[in-house]
Amino acid sequence: xxEKFGVTETDLWVTExxxxxxxxxxxxxxxxxxxxxxxxxxxxxxxxxxxLVYAADLQDRRFLETDERLLRQSHIxxxxxxxxxxxxxxxHQINSLDSPTDRNTDATTQTVSLASNGRRDLVWRFSWMRTxxxxxxxxxxxxxxxxxxxxxxxxxxNWNQKVxxxxxxxxxxxxxxxxxxxxxxLRGDIRPSIVAxxxxxxxxxxxxAGSGFTTFNDTEGSVSWAILPLLAYTGQVAYQVRDExxxxxxxxxxxxxxxxxxxxLRLYASDYQDTRTDYLRRGAGATVGWKPRPxxxxxxxxxxxxxxxxxxxxxxxxxxxxxxxxx
Numbered sequence: 001x002x003e004k005f006g007v008t009e010t011d012l013w014v015t016e017x018x019x020x021x022x023x024x025x026x027x028x029x030x031x032x033x034x035x036x037x038x039x040x041x042x043x044x045x046x047x048x049x050x051x052l053v054y055a056a057d058l059q060d061r062r063f064l065e066t067d068e069r070l071l072r073q074s075h076i077x078x079x080x081x082x083x084x085x086x087x088x089x090x091x092h093q094i095n096s097l098d099s100p101t102d103r104n105t106d107a108t109t110q111t112v113s114l115a116s117n118g119r120r121d122l123v124w125r126f127s128w129m130r131t132x133x134x135x136x137x138x139x140x141x142x143x144x145x146x147x148x149x150x151x152x153x154x155x156x157x158n159w160n161q162k163v164x165x166x167x168x169x170x171x172x173x174x175x176x177x178x179x180x181x182x183x184x185x186l187r188g189d190i191r192p193s194i195v196a197x198x199x200x201x202x203x204x205x206x207x208x209a210g211s212g213f214t215t216f217n218d219t220e221g222s223v224s225w226a227i228l229p230l231l232a233y234t235g236q237v238a239y240q241v242r243d244e245x246x247x248x249x250x251x252x253x254x255x256x257x258x259x260x261x262x263x264x265l266r267l268y269a270s271d272y273q274d275t276r277t278d279y280l281r282r283g284a285g286a287t288v289g290w291k292p293r294p295x296x297x298x299x300x301x302x303x304x305x306x307x308x309x310x311x312x313x314x315x316x317x318x319x320x321x322x323x324x325x326x327x
Contacts (some may be wrong), residue, residue, distance in 0.1 A: 032064040051080040068100035085118035107133040121152040138210060140170035156189040168209045177209035193226040217241050230256045246276035264289045280308040285318075293327045 029268040041055035058073040076093035090112045097105035113127040125148040133140050146164040153159055162183040167176050181203040189195055201218045208214050220238040227233055254268040269284040285303030292298070303318045 034064065035061045036060070049082040053078050053080065066100075069096040069098075070100065072096070082117075085116060087115045089113045089115075089119050103136050105133075105135045107131060107135065123150040124148070125150075138161055138171055140168050140210065141166040141210070144165060144212075158187045160185040160187070166212060168213055170209045173207060173209045175207075177205060177207045177213050179203060179205040179213045194223065196223045197221070214242070230259060240276075244276075246274070248275075249273040262291045278308075278310050280306075282306045297324050299323075 002007070006058070007276075015290065018109045036059070039056070041053065043051055043053045043324075045051050053076070055074075055076040057074040059070075061070040063070075069182045073094075073096045075094045076091055077093075078089065081088040091110070093109040093111075095105065095107045095109075109129065109131045111129045113125060115125040116123055125146075127144075127146040127148075129142075129144040129146075131144075133142070144164060144166040146162060148160070148162045149160075151159045160183075162181070164179075164181045164183075166179045168179075169176050181201065183201045184197070185197060185199045187195070187197040199218070199220045199222075201216075201220075203214070203216050205213050205215050205239075205272075218238060218240045220236065222236040223234070225233045232254050234236065234250075234252045236248075238248040240246055249272070251271040252268060253270075254266060256264065256266050258265045266287045267284075268286075270282070272281045273279070283303050285301060285306030287299065287301035289297060289299045299320075299322045301320045305316055307314045307316065
C-alpha cells in the first residue's frame with residue numbers, strides 16, 4: 001500500500017464534461033455530470049521520532065440526466081515512527097462507495113510496514129496487511145505478508161525483489177485460499193536520456209478466490225527515451241499468461257513545444273494493441289493547459305482515434321474540457 005502524506009496538490013474539480021463524436025452507424029450521445037472532489041491531509045510531529053497523520057478523499061458525482069448520485073469516501077489514520085535505523089509505519093484505512101444501483105462498497109484495511117533507512121544502496125522492507133471487504137458482490141477477509149529488497153547494484157543499475165504470501169476466506173471458496181507471488185525487477189539508466197526496465201512476476205495459488213488469488217506469470221519490458229529536450233518516447237511490451245498466453249504493446253510519442261509559462265501545449269501520438277481481446281487503438285491528439293492564476297487551471301483537448309475490436313472498426317473524435325481550483 002503506497003500512500004503519500006505531506007505537501008500534495010489538492011484539486012477540487014469544479015466541473016468536467018466530455019463530448020463524443022458519432023461512431024459508424026451510431027447516434028451521437030451526450031452525458032452530463034457534475035463532479036466534486038475534496039482531498040486533504042494533516043500531520044503532527046508528536047515527538048522528534050513520531051509523526052501522526054490523517055488523510056481524507058471525498059468524491060461526489062451527480063448525473064444530470066438521471067438525477068443519480070455517486071458518493072465515494074476514503075479516510076486514513078496512521079503514524080510514522082523512526083526507530084534507530086528503521087522506519088515503522090502503520091495505517092488504518094476506511095473506504096466506502098454509495099451507488100445509486102445499491103452496488104455499494106464497504107472495506108477496511110490495516111497495514112504495518114518496517115523499512116531500513118540506514119543505507120541508500122540497500123533497503124529492506126517487511127509488511128503485513130489485513131483487508132476486510134464487505135462489498136455487495138463478495139465478502140472476504142484477506143491477510144498478506146511481504147518481504148522486499150531494493151538494491152542499487154551499480155550506479156545505473158537497480159534490482160528490486162519482492163516475495164509475498166497471502167490467505168483469503170471468501171464466501172465463494174470452500175476453506176482458505178493460499179497464494180505466493182515472486183516479483184523481480186531490473187531497472188537501468190542506459191544513458192542519461194534512456195531508462196529501461198525488465199520485470200518478471202509469478203503467482204501460484206492452491207485455489208482461485210478473486211483478485212490476487214489467481215495463478216499467472218508476466219514478463220514485461222519498457223523503455224523511456226528523451227529523444228530531444230521537448231520530444232519523448234515511451235514503449236512497453238508485455239507477455240502475459242493467464243488461461244492462455246497473449247501480448248500487450250504500448251507506444252507513445254509526445255512533444256511539448258511551449259514549456260514553461262502560463263500556457264502549455266502537448267501534441268502526442270499513441271498506439272495500443274492487446275491480442276487477448278483482439279483490440280487495437282491508434283490515435284493522435286493535442287492538449288492545452290492555461291493557468292491564469294497560481295491555483296486555477298483550465299484544460300482542453302482533442303483526440304482522433306482508430307479503434308478495431310473483434311473485426312469492428314470505429315473512428316471516434318474525443319473532445320474534453322476541465323477546470324480545477326486548488327486551495
